[in-house]
Amino acid sequence: MSYLLEVKDIVKDFPGVRALDGVSFGVNTGEIHALVGENGAGKSTLMKILSGVYPDGSYGGQVLVDGGEVRFDGIRAAERAGIAIIHQEFALVRQLSVAENILLGGELHSGGVIRREASLAEAEAALKLVGLEINPEIAVGRLGVGYQQLVEIAKALRKNVRVLILDEPTAALSEDESRNLLAIIKGLAARGVACIYISHRLGEVLELAHRITVLRDGRTVSTEEKTAMTEASIVTRMVGRELSGVFPEKESGTGNDLFEVSGWTAEDPASGMRVEDISFKVRRGEVLGIAGLVGSGRTELAMSLFGAWGPGLAGSVRLDGKELGITSPRDAIAAGLGLVSEDRKKFGLVLPSDITTNVTLASLDKVAARGVIDENAEILAAVSYIRDLKIKTPSPEQRAVNLSGGNQQKVVLSKWLMTAPRVLILDEPTRGIDIGAKFEIYGIIDRLARGGMGIIVISSELPEVLGLAHRILVMRSGRVSGELDGKTATQEKIMTLAACA
Template structure:
């Protein structure tokens, strides 16, 4: 029996058909993965299902447990037993776990919240899924992984029997991912139906019972997991076989463009070294991979070099052999350095501004004529980069928040490439991006390096570092503890350095292998 059937769902936005007669059926009590590139229609389909896009704004039928539904709001969807848990959690951080679980559904006696009952019931729900958390703990004091699990408990407390999880492990450590997966397996045994949206195909392969793939707003295929491999899913997602996920190209590296000597960085909150006496060089026309466990000091090192870290620093930076002083980001930009942040939404983009305005943010001085922005020059320049980077957007005036993650990342890259930097620092460049968009970004990076740019790639995805880098520096506890060439680097060698080569061996948060 199907817990959910969505038949011939079509949803249009001005100038764009986001869903084109999509069919999606999920059996009762299964974990059903929904896969597809960014922009394939996954989130739009789930917003239709959860009532974010109400009945009348789309065509097609939604059938839940055999009954046809017409959701006018999110509340209607919740009443039908559907709960959606987004990547950006919807918990109130200053409230307790118990208050969050029953927010809007608090048990009351004579119109007054019964706190004893609320916390008693919260303890029961937490215990039912094996969570050892005091319900009177404030949510802000929990880790992201525990917060994610509290969201699931909140959904269950509303008697939801269909739970949608949208990229649930994006911010979780490996231990937290294991805990979440075990909870989902337990829920499956209890008959709860889960729709699991993820770019991480290793998770899909180990967890899902069935997989549906969307591409360009259409249903491509639905298969039992036993009929699939990661390669087959990728092929269905992108419409072609990616014979080489990482298009590595051997390079003839040029002269040194960046030298960092005896560089140390201190935490802005306490007099603690987070980067310790680091020295390294970067050459023109090479990709330098930076690997290490979370907390190894990778981001602190390179945000300091870029002038964007608040803590004090000491050491020497040379560009093209000349010493430079970088106190601010403007100093770094003028020295030929660009930095693509790991959090593009927080640091890389102004989400409610247009594609055009975001793309020119770092290069406005190049667009000014007689003290005024030359809009014709701006439009012409942005169009050139949009075409070059193959950004999918309805137009230059489209709000960047409405683009897929991969296309948002390309807008960030456009912003920095307009400055024609010598050195491009990429911090987690493909985080939250689907495999097809990753491949396009890798090809773009290769093209930039062929043109002589020097690229630093900081990544927690070890296959990405191994697959794209000419050299790899491994960091642990603020130090560089190993250097490997592309040919000699293996997962085992990198992890040996990351966990033991000068480090304490702590592995609470590990690289995605």
């Protein structure tokens, strides 16, 4: 019996990089097949071949559907064969409404006129499949990444899929939203849809998948039944050695007050979103965690403090007791703040530029003498971060757009580390980062804190918040709903404060 979808000896080259070097595995009808591997292992590249993004002829090996070889000349051809993909990087059109995005390419017409009522109903039905109750007429760009991801999934479900590929679909989702999505995927599989599921969250993979394929350096390491695997055995296959992931020991004695926010109220001029009456302190050497559900205002708080919303409406922000009066990100950087944004495409990276340019972008003063940029110093800086954060790239001249998702995130992190801020805000710093690299990043956060930096970590992964933070601020509906001591906090305590009252 042939597989519903099978790949055989797939090879894919990019200039200077062999991304795939002989990948083979098959997926059955109704099977959830997980694909795991380190950042840069080749997962997304393989999925782009399957979904027609890299067309016919640009790769070696075979793709088979129902036992017959297929060669897609584009995304439409893959869709006609029943293969749909939810990309790791969002593909929605920010300016269009939710409904327009969902129906894109399949609008309901009658005599050349788009049927608005019917279209909205259709979009609402699709949104229901992912448990989303939002107004389908609002622009997608106004939604947070968590909601955008669900819209993207709703869009794919509307097509007649036989194989649904999900490339890290839960990376941007909260605990609840992830659970909801996993249930949706299980339901689809029970109806015979095959799912290829890519994730760095191994707990999720073990819960969901029937079988697991591990990729390393563009090759298949193994395909096995889930029941034969544990988290440790997956990690060992992924990295080719054993890995003991532990959080760095937290230093208890933190220094004096460094960063103080009091009564901070701000509004996003674009969306009208607000954060209200926020007060907290970060001491020198302290890691403050911020937890909360998607949409609770964590990212918005970070953006507003960083000046992305212009001046605040009320309250004060002080560094070393001095009021900052930040009105733009430029002011924030000059004042000694850094922000690693969750939305790396919008705020973190210049995709067409190379790694060196991206890393040094916010610290040109450090690589320039009398206003002239020293290119050697720039490259040396980039090379040191490539080494420290293990960024997988053929050279510092590689363009950011050509890096894997996780490696892009490491470039964003490098950029802000290089500015050596007094206070560093990290918004979902390990989103899309593989498990080995995660612990490298935790180590870096710990080193920075020990060096006296004040660090704010926003994360939806509660073990990460609990493992890193000395104190945890929980947000709900744009306000602080409580504060917990890092030593005594638990997932339950955080969830209670985070859940809607």
